[in-house]
Amino acid sequence: MATSDYRLLVLENPLLDIQAVGDEALLEKYGLKTNDAILAEEKHQGIFEDLLNNYDAKLIAGGAAQNTARGAQYLLAPNSVAYLGGVGDDKYAAILHDAVKAAGLRVEYRVDPKVSTGRCAVVITGHNRSMCTELGAANFYTLEDLKKPEVWSLVEKAEAYYIGGYHFTVCPPAIQELANQAAARNKPFILSLSAPFIPQFFKDPLDASAPFWDYVIGNETEAAAYAESHGLATTDVKEIATALANLPKANAQRKRVAIITQGTEPTIVAVQGEEGVKEYPVHEIPKEQIVDTNGAGDAFAGGFSAGIVDGKSLEESIHMGQWLARLSIQELGPSYPFPKQTYTSA
Ligand code: 26A
Numbered sequence: 001m002a003t004s005d006y007r008l009l010v011l012e013n014p015l016l017d018i019q020a021v022g023d024e025a026l027l028e029k030y031g032l033k034t035n036d037a038i039l040a041e042e043k044h045q046g047i048f049e050d051l052l053n054n055y056d057a058k059l060i061a062g063g064a065a066q067n068t069a070r071g072a073q074y075l076l077a078p079n080s081v082a083y084l085g086g087v088g089d090d091k092y093a094a095i096l097h098d099a100v101k102a103a104g105l106r107v108e109y110r111v112d113p114k115v116s117t118g119r120c121a122v123v124i125t126g127h128n129r130s131m132c133t134e135l136g137a138a139n140f141y142t143l144e145d146l147k148k149p150e151v152w153s154l155v156e157k158a159e160a161y162y163i164g165g166y167h168f169t170v171c172p173p174a175i176q177e178l179a180n181q182a183a184a185r186n187k188p189f190i191l192s193l194s195a196p197f198i199p200q201f202f203k204d205p206l207d208a209s210a211p212f213w214d215y216v217i218g219n220e221t222e223a224a225a226y227a228e229s230h231g232l233a234t235t236d237v238k239e240i241a242t243a244l245a246n247l248p249k250a251n252a253q254r255k256r257v258a259i260i261t262q263g264t265e266p267t268i269v270a271v272q273g274e275e276g277v278k279e280y281p282v283h284e285i286p287k288e289q290i291v292d293t294n295g296a297g298d299a300f301a302g303g304f305s306a307g308i309v310d311g312k313s314l315e316e317s318i319h320m321g322q323w324l325a326r327l328s329i330q331e332l333g334p335s336y337p338f339p340k341q342t343y344t345s346a
Contacts, residue, residue, distance in 0.1 A: 006082040006106060006157050008309045010069040011146075011174060012164030013138035014085040014109065016092040017062030018048050019122035019294060019333050020055035026123060027130060035128040035221075037195035039169065040121070044132050047121045059092070060333035061099030062120050063138070064194055065164025067295045067334035070103040071302020071324050072162070074336050075343055076310065078104055082154045084146070086110040086170075088137040092117035102338070108154065110145045112137040122294050122333070129294045135170065143173040160187055160309045162301070165194030165206070172205035179212035183251040188308055192301050193218035196225035203229055211250040215308065217301050220262040237262065238277045241270035257314065261300055261325075263293075267318055280318045285326055295334020300325040319346040 027034060030047050040047070051057035061070075066083055073081040083100070087093040087109045096117065100107050118136035122129055145151065161178045168175065182189035191213045193199060199206055199222065218226065223240045226232070232243055237260050244258035255272040262268070266279035303324030307317025320343065327337055 003077055003080070004157070004159075005079040006154055007159040008069070008072055008076070008081045008162060008305060009154055009158035009160070009178075010065050010072075010081065010083045010162045010164070011178065012065030012085055012167045013063050013118055013135060013170060014066050014083075014087050014096055014107075015063040015118040015120045015133060015138060016095055017060045017120045017122050017294070017333055018051050018057045019060055019124065020051045020057035022051075022055060022123035022125055024125070026050075026055070027125065030132065032123060032130040032132060034125055034130055037131040037133070038197060040132050040134040044121070047132060048119055048134070051121055051123070058332060059095055060335065061096050062122070062295070062334055063118070064166055064298050065162060065192065066096075066100070067298035068162060068164065068192070068302040068305065070100065070105050071299045071328070071336060072306040072309070073103055073105045074340065075303060075306035075320060075324065079106065080309070082106040082108065082158070084108050084141070084151060086112060086137045086139070086141040086145070088115050088117040089113045090117055092119065103336075108151050110137075110141055112140050115140060124292050124294065127290065127293050129292065139170055141167075141171045141174060143171065143177060146174045146177060155181060158187070160190065160305070162190045162305050163192070165192050165198045168198055168202040168205045172208065175205070175209055179209050182214070183212050186251060186253050188214045188254065190215040190217065190301075190305055190308065193222040193226060196221050198222070199226040199229045210247050213247075213256055214251065214254045215257050215259065216244050217259045217261070217304065219297055220260060223260045237268050238270070241268045241277055245270040245272045259304065259318070261297060267322065269314065269318065280315070280322070282322055283326065285330070290329050291332055293329050296325045296329050298334055299328035299336070316346055
C-alpha cells in the first residue's frame with residue numbers, strides 16, 4: 001500500500017552519547033545517582049574527558065527522541081519519519097549525520113556554527129544508566145526554526161507528532177505550536193515525560209501542553225515524579241496512569257491514552273473515560289543477552305509510535321514497542337540491530 005512520506009514528525013535534542021561502563025567511584029566523583037538523567041552543571045564538566053580518557057567510552061548517536069525516531073523508522077516504510085533539533089558544525093554532528101543516514105531517518109537540523117553539538121555522558125553500572133547532558137547547540141532551537149519553510153512543510157505533511165519531554169528545557173513554544181497544529185487537524189500528539197526532572201522542574205510548560213496529549217508515555221519513576229509534583233496523593237502506577245489519561249483534553253475527537261512502562265514488569269495502559277487499566281506483560285529475555293538498557297524506553301516509544309502512525313490497534317502498538325525495546329537492549333547504547341530483524345505481530 002502506498003503511503004505518503006514523513007508521516008511522523010519528531011522534535012527534541014540531538015545529542016552524542018559518550019557511553020562507558022563505570023563504577024560507584026565514578027558516580028560518586030560527579031555526584032550522580034545510579035539511574036537518572038540530569039542536566040550537567042559546573043561540577044560535571046570533566047566527566048566527558050574522564051570517560052573518554054579513562055573508561056574506554058564509545059561515541060554513539062543519542063538524544064532520547066532521536067533514538068525514538070530512528071526506532072519508529074526501523075519499523076515503518078522508507079521515508080516515514082523526520083526529526084528536528086539543533087546541532088553544531090563539528091565531528092560530533094558528523095557522527096549523528098552518519099547514524100541517521102544509516103537508519104533512513106530524515107533530519108532537519110538547525111546548525112549553529114558557534115556552539116558544539118550536545119553531549120550526554122552515560123555511565124553504565126550493571127543494568128542501570130546514569131546520564132548527564134550538556135545540551136550545547138541543542139539548546140538554541142527556537143519557534144522560528146520550526147517556522148522555516150523547509151521545516152514547516154514537514155509540520156504540515158506529518159500525520160502525527162512525537163515530542164520528547166526533554167525539549168521542555170529548550171523551547172516550549174515550539175512544542176505548543178505542534179500541539180496546536182495536532183489538535184486543529186485531529187492528528188495524534190504523542191508526548192514522552194522523558195525524565196523525573198521534567199515534571200518536577202518544568203511543570204508549567206509541561207502542564208500547558210497536557211490538554212493536547214493524545215498519548216503520554218513514561219516509566220514508573222517519571223510517573224512517580226509527576227504524581228509527587230502534581231499532588232496526586234498516590235504512588236500507585238495504575239492510579240497515576242488513570243489520572244494522566246483523564247486530565248482535561250483539547251481535542252475531544254481522541255480519548256487520551258496514558259502508557260507507563262516498568263522495565264520487565266507489565267506495561268500499564270489507561271484510557272480516558274474507561275474503567276480500569278490494562279496490563280501488558282513484557283517478554284523477558286535472558287539477562288546475559290542484555291548489553292545495556294540505555295535507550296530501552298526510547299525504543300519502546302519508537303515501536304509504539306510506529307504502530308500508532310500505521311493505524312495499528314493500541315494492543316499491537318504496545319507489542320511493537322516492547323518488541324523494539326527488546327532488540328535495543330541487546331545492542332550497545334540506544335541502537336537497533338542491522339541487518340534489520342523482521343517484526344512479528346502479537
Ligand atoms: C535535556 N536532556 C537532559 C536530554 C537528555 C537526552 N536526550 C535529550 N535531552 N538526557 C539524556 N538524553 C538521551 O537519553 C537517551 C536514553 O534514553 C541520551 O542521549 C540517550 O541516548
